[in-house]
Amino acid sequence: MVKSSAEKLxxxxxxxxxxxxxxxxxxxxxxxxxxxxxxxxxxxxxxxxANEKTHEDFQWLKQEIESAGxxxxxxxAASVEGATDEEIVAAFRKARDEEFAAIAAELEGLSGxxxxxxxxxxxxSGRLATHESELDKLHAQLQTVIANDFFNADxxxxxxxxxxRGQKAIRAARGPAAKASRxxxxxxxxxxxxxxxxRWMTRRNLHIDRLASAWLIxxxxxxxxxxxxxxxxxxxxxxxxxxxxxxxxxxxxxxxTFETILxxxxxxxxxxxxxxxxxxxxxDLKDDKFHRLEAAGLNAIVxxxxxxxxxxxxxVQQCSAIxxxxxxxxxxxxQKEKPRRSARRMRGRxxxxxx
Numbered sequence: 001m002v003k004s005s006a007e008k009l010x011x012x013x014x015x016x017x018x019x020x021x022x023x024x025x026x027x028x029x030x031x032x033x034x035x036x037x038x039x040x041x042x043x044x045x046x047x048x049x050a051n052e053k054t055h056e057d058f059q060w061l062k063q064e065i066e067s068a069g070x071x072x073x074x075x076x077a078a079s080v081e082g083a084t085d086e087e088i089v090a091a092f093r094k095a096r097d098e099e100f101a102a103i104a105a106e107l108e109g110l111s112g113x114x115x116x117x118x119x120x121x122x123x124x125s126g127r128l129a130t131h132e133s134e135l136d137k138l139h140a141q142l143q144t145v146i147a148n149d150f151f152n153a154d155x156x157x158x159x160x161x162x163x164x165r166g167q168k169a170i171r172a173a174r175g176p177a178a179k180a181s182r183x184x185x186x187x188x189x190x191x192x193x194x195x196x197x198x199r200w201m202t203r204r205n206l207h208i209d210r211l212a213s214a215w216l217i218x219x220x221x222x223x224x225x226x227x228x229x230x231x232x233x234x235x236x237x238x239x240x241x242x243x244x245x246x247x248x249x250x251x252x253x254x255x256x257t258f259e260t261i262l263x264x265x266x267x268x269x270x271x272x273x274x275x276x277x278x279x280x281x282x283x284d285l286k287d288d289k290f291h292r293l294e295a296a297g298l299n300a301i302v303x304x305x306x307x308x309x310x311x312x313x314x315x316v317q318q319c320s321a322i323x324x325x326x327x328x329x330x331x332x333x334x335q336k337e338k339p340r341r342s343a344r345r346m347r348g349r350x351x352x353x354x355x
Contacts, residue, residue, distance in 0.1 A: 008078060009085045010050035014058045016065050016072040017044060025068050032061055037148025039091045041083050049092075049150045050076055093153040099145045100155030107138055107162035114169040123173055131173075132245045135166050140232070164286060171254065171285075189266030197224045201239035204229035206312050208302050209284040210243045212258045212276065214316050215323040217242070220273070221265055229312040256284045272331020276323065298322070 014033075018026055036057050038046040048054040055074070062072040080088060114131050117123035142159055149156055200217055202210045206229065218225050228236045241247035243257040252260050258280045262268045268277075278290035283299045302319060309315050 009089075011077050011080055011088070012048045012050045012054050012058055012074065013077055013080065014038070014046045014048075014061060014072060014074050015044060016046075016062070017070055018065065019069040022068070025070070029061070029065060032064075035144070036061070037092075037096075037145075037150065039088070039095050041080055041088065041091070047080060047088060089151050092151050096145060096149045096151075096153035097155040100142075100149075100153060100159040103138055103142050103145065104155070104159040104162040107135075107159070107166045110134055110138070111162070111166045111169040114166075114173050118169075118173045128170070128174055129246060132170055135163075135170055136232070136245065138166070139163060167285070168287075171251075174253070190264050192221060192265065195222050195240070197226075198222055199226045199228060199236055199239035201228045201230055201236045201241045202243050204231060204312055206315055207284075207306070208280055208299065209257045211302060211316060211319045212280045212323060213242050213249070213261055215320050216258060216261055216267075216273070218320070219324075219327075220267060221261070227313070227316065254285075254289070256281045258284075270331060272327040272329075275330040276326055279326070294326075298326075 016029070018029060033040075033046050036048065036054070038048045038058075041047050046058075048058065055076070058074045062074050065072040079085070110131060114123065114128075117127060142163055145159075146156060200214070200222070202214070206214070214227055228239055230236060235241075240249070242249040242261070244250060249261050249264065250257050255263070256277075259277045262273055262277055267273050275292075279292045279294050279298055282288055282290050282292045282295040283302075301322065305315055305318050309318065
């Protein structure tokens with residue numbers, strides 16, 4: 001949210017005073033202030049750039065402080081006494097740089113451990129699963145810091161590169177195992193009849209691979225799917241996980257989850273689906289393997305919808321129309337049917353079946 005030098009910045013300030021008890025209240029409030037990305041400009045005075053979300057964040061915190069017996073005031077200011085805009089912006093960038101540096105250091109350590117264990121042939125499947133879980137946690141932390149990087153701190157680029165190196169190290173380490181696993185499964189594709197009316201589970205806060213995979217499942221695999229979007233480590237009884245570590249339908253070798261599902265269900269012969277898979281791959285894995293020009297535009301649309309809706313089910317619904325359009329456009333030379341009819345055709349159903 002960097003503004004030009006000609007635009008005047010505005011700020012949201014939270015001034016608070018906490019009671020001596022409960023004793024853990026001070027730490028709890030401090031942690032929430034850190035999570036919001038705010039910086040302290042004076043004792044018990046915290047600031048955020050002014051917008052609707054930051055104002056709401058401080059209002060919720062004010063309510064929590066007051067309910068615990070404390071005092072809090074939230075107000076908007078065009079300037080802050082005792083600090084210039086430049087000094088406040090510098091404080092934000094310094095705080096984010098420190099957070100980016102800490103995450104980058106952990107990512108570099110993870111990449112080094114994976115490479116060392118892999119080269120020494122000490123990387124067991126259990127260790128690899130642990131490393132994958134740690135990479136996922138660090139990525140979640142990185143995304144949180146990026147969301148609070150209001151003024152484009154220099155450390156962001158370095159942390160993103162460290163994350164990409166971690167991804168590459170993990171992919172390189174699990175490649176041989178994934179190829180061996182696929183070679184054992186080449187006897188045939190999965191039976192669609194066994195995947196009807198099922199529960200499907202994935203991590204919440206959806207992005208491109210999970211969104212595209214949910215669309216693929218609904219349109220071409222399961223006519224009556226029930227989706228569950230869960231927190232890290234949570235599970236749903238009887239649900240089929242996808243794009244989750246340890247799942248059958250997730251990243252394998254160089255494939256993203258969407259590509260894995262295509263192959264497991266024998267859908268790769270569809271030009272439209274195959275090309276959507278290439279776009280999703282380039283966005284999700286960031287390796288530019290297929291050089292799809294559509295990737296940047298689709299990524300921007302999905303990111304924008306995600307920030308606007310902030311609801312996984314609504315996001316799936318909105319993005320379904322986008323993927324329907326892509327499928328129609330990319331597969332128009334070879335796929336004349338609508339997605340549901342194509343799915344039924346792949347299942348060997350009659351062309352006159354009704355959707």
